[in-house]
Amino acid sequence: xxxxxxxxxxxxxxxxxxxxxxxxxxxxxxxxxxxxxxxxxxxxxxxxxxxxxxxxxxxxxxxxxxxxxxxxxxxxxxxxxxxxxxxxxxxxxxxxxxxxxxxxxxxxxxxxxxxxxxxxxxxxxxxxxxxxxxxxxxxxxxxxxxxxxxxxxxxxxxxxxxxxxxxxxxxxxxxxxxxxxxxxxxxxxxxxxxxxxxxxxxxxxxxxxxxxxxxxxxxxxxxxxxx
Numbered sequence: 001x002x003x004x005x006x007x008x009x010x011x012x013x014x015x016x017x018x019x020x021x022x023x024x025x026x027x028x029x030x031x032x033x034x035x036x037x038x039x040x041x042x043x044x045x046x047x048x049x050x051x052x053x054x055x056x057x058x059x060x061x062x063x064x065x066x067x068x069x070x071x072x073x074x075x076x077x078x079x080x081x082x083x084x085x086x087x088x089x090x091x092x093x094x095x096x097x098x099x100x101x102x103x104x105x106x107x108x109x110x111x112x113x114x115x116x117x118x119x120x121x122x123x124x125x126x127x128x129x130x131x132x133x134x135x136x137x138x139x140x141x142x143x144x145x146x147x148x149x150x151x152x153x154x155x156x157x158x159x160x161x162x163x164x165x166x167x168x169x170x171x172x173x174x175x176x177x178x179x180x181x182x183x184x185x186x187x188x189x190x191x192x193x194x195x196x197x198x199x200x201x202x203x204x205x206x207x208x209x210x211x212x213x214x215x216x217x218x219x220x221x222x223x224x225x226x227x
Contacts, residue, residue, distance in 0.1 A: 022046075025206070035094050037152030040199040043206045047216035050225045064101040064167035068176045071169060078208050084201035086182040089173060090194065092144040092166070093156035099132055099140035102167050107135040118171045120163040142166065154194055157183050 025042050033039050062074045075085045105116040106124045115124055131142050144166050148155040156165075160183060165171040173179045186194050217226050 029202070032091065032094070032152055035150055035152040037091075037094075038195040038199040040202045041206070043210070047211040048219045048222070048225070049211065049216050062169065064097070064169050065104075066169045066172070068172040068179065071172065078205070080201060080204065082178055083182055084204065086173060086179050086186070087194075087198050087201050088205075089170065090154075090156055090186070090198060091152075092170060093154070094149055094152055095144050096141045096149065097144055097166060098138065099142065100138050102142075103132070103135065103138070105168065106132055116168070116171075118163060118175070123162075123164040152195075154187060154191055157187050161187075 022042075022044055026044075029040060029042055060074070060077070062071055066074070071085055072082055075081065080088075105119050106127045107113065107115065109116045115121075127142065132140055143149040145156045145159065146164075159165060160170060160174050163171065163174070165173070173183060186197070220226055
């Protein structure tokens with residue numbers, strides 16, 4: 001989920017359907033509210049860019065295969081720090097993922113048929129026997145926070161400490177001392193504290209690379225730049 005939100009906010013003018021992305025941003029917030037999460041302000045009425053290149057946006061989106069160094073750098077490029085990274089990753093407490101986002105972990109981490117050693121063996125066995133029975137079934141969907149995927153809570157972080165994060169980008173958070181310390185702080189605090197903290201980086205993302213003044217334009221047709 002944070003990566004979905006990063007797509008919305010990190011390059012808001014890179015995709016032609018800017019209006020649609022704003023609606024996605026509003027829908028993302030409201031879906032979190034419905035599952036028990038916090039609300040936050042989503043800025044609307046922003047100016048559009050004059051060039052739309054989808055590949056530029058895709059190149060800047062954090063991937064589920066990223067390690068901690070890459071994640072920190074990607075977030076830093078958008079003026080987001082490691083606390084923002086840990087908090088936004090917490091949105092993986094709701095939702096599902098396609099198998100293609102983690103298929104190498106249970107079956108083929110380095111290309112020789114090996115299982116990711118950082119993945120809890122019991123969790124990996126469960127994935128193989130109940131969800132991902134073959135390596136190439138790319139339409140399989142899996143809960144990112146098993147047993148709690150419809151409730152916005154701290155369960156995701158508890159699973160990380162058990163080495164049951166679904167993505168490599170999840171598991172890498174507990175192998176860095178700084179991000180691990182932040183995870184432990186969240187778990188030692190209250191759910192309400194997490195909810196309040198989570199809303200702040202979400203609002204920060206809404207202010208990334210916003211065009212003001214004469215930069216960009218107000219499109220007459222939201223799907224194409226003005227001629």
